[in-house]
Amino acid sequence: MIAFIIRRLLQSLIVMLAVALVSFSLFRFVGDPIASMVGQEATLAEREALRQQLGLNDPFVMQFLGFIGRAIQGDFGISYRLQQPVMELILSRLPATLELALISGFFAFVFGVAFGVYTALNRRGWLSNSIMTLSLIGVSLPTFLIGVLLIWVFAVELQWLPSFGRGETVWIGDWWRTGLLTHSGRVSLILPAITLGLYQMTLIMRLVRAEMLEVLRADYIKFARARGLSNRAVNFGHALKNTMVPVITITGLQLGSIIAFAIITETVFQWPGVGALFIRSVQFVDVPVMAAYLMLIALIFVVINLIVDLLYYVVDPRLRVDRASARH
Template sequence: MLVFLLRRLMQACFVMIIISVISFAIQGKLGDPVQQMVGMSASPAERAQLREELGLNDSFISQYWRFAKNVVHGDLGMSYYYKEPALDVILKKLPATLELAFCAIILVILVATPCGVIAAIRPRHLFSRFLMILSSIGLSVPVFIVAIFLVYLFSVKLNMAPSFGRGQTTEVLGLWNSGLFNKDGLSHLILPSLTLTIALMPVFVRLIRAEMMEVLQSEYIRFAWSKGLSAPRIYFLHALKNTMLPIITVGGIQAGTLIAYTILTETIFQWPGMGFLFMDAVSRVDTPLISAYLIVVGGLFVITNTLVDLIYGLVNPTVRLASHGL
């Protein structure tokens, strides 16, 4: 276990270095931040002086070395627009994104698991075929189309849920504000979390169905039937447990890409999270904030992948984490 953790730590450091280089390299391709900061009224001399103060005239190596040293100390730069440390700006928006992702993941688990199991147990049933049709449609329809349709149906036509904003929030333990603990906040969570759920659920339904159908044909399942075990115990304990490894793998990847999905979702629903902040930073050419966002998201990916590998050992003790290498 210790060898595995050390290898994962080395890999994580290497990945984060690559991410930092890429995120810093694209800064010069997004436009002139000086123009965004001072507008058209500033004279060329004032712009040149500001570029010199920001260190934008230095070589790429010098700028990156200065950037890397600051990142090691937790300084991801100063936002040009907010005039605050970029990391602080992102951390203020992080709870909203994590809250949205958490609700979507819970809904996916609660809905996709029984649907996938039912589709595997009775693959020719009308309900199973209906699920497969819906999952095919869900894989084909872009997430922003789903979001617009839900807004039109539940907000415009039925007036059942608000279509934008986060709503009222409640302070939790003095650490962060959450909308999970009041009615208004929950009502604002419905449509964006449902959008993400619809975007992710087809993958899990089809994966659980495929893995379950394969496992149900194995010898130990036939032996369980011959012992007279109950159907729920066979399906949800013995069979479902042995489909978890590929599901955890895909789930870990999807949990990371959920951050990417939230960019569109948060923009459509005006959800004040990291995705909406990123789009706002791109429109303002706030390059320190963009770089900080990419580094934070990359760190979340690395942490998620490490946790997935650790969960392998809990689900299946025969998996030797130390032998994974990567």
């Protein structure tokens, strides 16, 4: 177990280094940073001095090591556009994105599993068929279109929900601003969360359904029924637990995608999160922010993967090999 964790950590480290290399390359390939930092009147000598001061004349490897060294300390430099430390910028916007992503991920998971189980158990019912048909729409419609449609129906026509922004927010602690504690904050969250989570929900639902149908055919389910266990014990105790192993993997990875692809939803709803910041940064070639965002998303993916791997151990005893090998 410990060896496994260490091995996974090392792998994660390699992934992070690779991503760091890509992020770092951004600086070198997306134009000359000096050009965008100094005014038009700066002399060549001034430019050279700044270049020297920023270490841009050092060899590639030295610069890369310096970049990593600073990144580990959370220093990604200063935004070209906003002239603020990048880390501060991202941290101030991260709560908005995380709240949106976690809430929509949570509901996508809960409803996805519930609908998946229901449609698997009542395969021929009309409700199951309707859910399955609707889910096709969820899978095939692009996110921005769903967002725009929701705004049109619920914000413009019915005027039930706000169409943009985060509503009122309050501070929790020093750096977390939450919208969950105010009414307008919660109301504002509804449409973006649906937009962001709909695709994930249908995906999870279809996965759960397929896995559950597979598991329900298994011999141990037939044997469980032959032992006279109640339907509830068979369906939810025996079948669902076996269904969850692959579902956990996909859900974990999808959570990463939700955070990463919140970009589109945040743009549609003008949600003040990291994704919106990233889009703005791309428009202005704000390389430090782009690089930091890339690293952040990679870090989130790596951490989630690690957690998913550990969850396997909790769910599936067959993976706990160390105990078994001694007995055979």
